[in-house]
Amino acid sequence: MKDIQHLVWIFGFSAGLLLLVRETSPLPILLADRYLPGSGMLQILVLGIYACFVGYKLLNAAQTAPIRSRIWALFSVVVIVSIHTLFLGVARI
Numbered sequence: 001m002k003d004i005q006h007l008v009w010i011f012g013f014s015a016g017l018l019l020l021v022r023e024t025s026p027l028p029i030l031l032a033d034r035y036l037p038g039s040g041m042l043q044i045l046v047l048g049i050y051a052c053f054v055g056y057k058l059l060n061a062a063q064t065a066p067i068r069s070r071i072w073a074l075f076s077v078v079v080i081v082s083i084h085t086l087f088l089g090v091a092r093i
Helices: 002-024 031-035 040-059 061-088
Strands: none
16 A cells, blocks of 8 residues: 555656646757647656656565666666757757
């Protein structure tokens, strides 16, 4: 039961923070909104579910070390791809 409460908080915090940033920013902050205007809510939902998945894996102490390196690797790839699209001018800001 306690794990479910943690996952609800993780989803609420991550999705709420992304929603706040999306609504208050004058520029399209989310990649989905940059390429397909109006699809940012779907990206927020997917990222909230991903946050729950990561939180669930990290709450299990036996899997923390192996999953942490995979999470950071995926995060690094996403950031590098985002920066490259920005520098190449693909992102229409």
